[in-house]
Amino acid sequence: MKKIAKLLLFLSFALAQAQTQKVVSSDWTSFNQTIDIQTSVKKKFRVIASIKVETTEPKSWAGVWARVDTKNDEDGFFDNMSDRPVKSKEWQSYTVEGTIDANSKSLSFGGLCLYNGKFYFDKFELLIENDKGVFEPLAVLNSSFETPIKDGNIPKWGFGISKDNVVKVKEYKISLDKSSVDGKNSLLLEGTGIKPRQEAKIGNVEGASPKIGDMISMLEDLKGRVERTVKNMSQYEIDYLHDDQANRIGALVMHLAAAEKYYQVFTFENRGFNEEEKKIWQKALDLDQGGRDEFKGHDIQYYLDIYNEVRAKTISELKKRDDAWFAEVQTRYDWTNQYCWFHVMEHQSSHLGQILFLKKRIPPEQKQTFPKEIKK
Secondary structure, three states: OHHHHHHOOOOEEEOOOOOOOEEEOOOEEEEEEEEEOOOOOOEEEEEEEEEEEEOOOOOOEEEEEEEEEEOOOOOOOEEOOOOOOEOOOOOEEEEEEEEEOOOEEEEEEEEEEEOOEEEEEEEEEEEEEOOOOOEEEEOOOOOOOOOOOEOOEOOOOEEOOEOOEOEEEOOEEEEEEOOOOOOOOEEEEEEOOOOOOOOOOOOOOOOOOHHHHHHHHHHHHHHHHHHHHHOOOOHHHHHOOOOOOOOOHHHHHHHHHHHHHHHHHHHHOOOOOOHHHHHHHHHHHHOOHHHHHHOOOOOHHHHHHHHHHHHHHHHHHHHOOOHHHHHOEEOOOOEEHHHHHHHHHHHHHHHHHHHHHHHHOOOOOOOOOOOOOOOO
16 A cells, blocks of 8 residues: 555556456457556556467467556557567567556556467566656556466456456457466467458459459458448347437348349349349338338348348459459449449448447447236
8 A cells, every 4th residue: 555655546456357248259359457547647657468479370469458548538548569569489578668647547458369379478567657757566466367267267357458348259268378487377368260351452352353353352341341340249239229210230231232232233234123132122222111120130140141142242243244344334324333333332331330320329238127026
């Protein structure tokens, strides 16, 4: 307590062990502890940990991370070592250094790792400046992971990046390992079955002409963003309707598939939907009351499977054509085939924004409570 008084800080560990955990699919994972902060002056802090990485994949890496949350919800300090990723197979100590001030509310810190491989963590330390500029240590609970893993949880640590949002990633196995820097154990996170996504690259699609390859890569990039946004949403979230004129997120994903299906028949077959196709796709295309009534009661994978099936057909058909076909004009709209597929691409972007807007405003699901039976 004397150290805390000298630092003029009030620090209380908020153990990130929530009663319930959300299990998701992701290509990265993290773990954390959080402390609450009160200080009247600006001070430096350091988070130090030992890490090593065993992987054959060039994209895989690990790091120490720290984030300062502020009282007015403005962006505070954040560093996850993405500009200096840890890839060494030998134990080394790494440091993240930042600042806290009068506007700081809490400090979260921990480790993270991305993609496939074995990621080892040990000997976490937290130090904060005193009034003389000397760094003094604060206790980190289970800092060297000597407490056994229980039910897949790390004692005194939480999964994710926040004590209020505990997220466990199913692609990562959690265990302790005898290779260590301090004590008898280290924490081992092992990622398997992860397919790193290709980002920030347009074109060079195998089997496609140059301009069509560009379009395929852009279509796939937008679809990937949609999938990452919705794939871990619950049934409640997918079916939530904000008002009687809004659309459910599941219906919006179905709408993306329907619009793409329409442009398949329009550009590949020079026609609109026939009557049989209208029965399948028209409600999703219109997004009116029919869509609100029809598209509910399915989990998100139901809609993503349809979306992926439509996209596979798009890519297959586009690869059969060349850049000269892309330049041909569809006289019904006076649009080139290239512009038609540009419209499909930007249409995804438009509805992705809508999905993100709706997703952020979904209220927490209320647990149903039933009155107790009155005994006679």
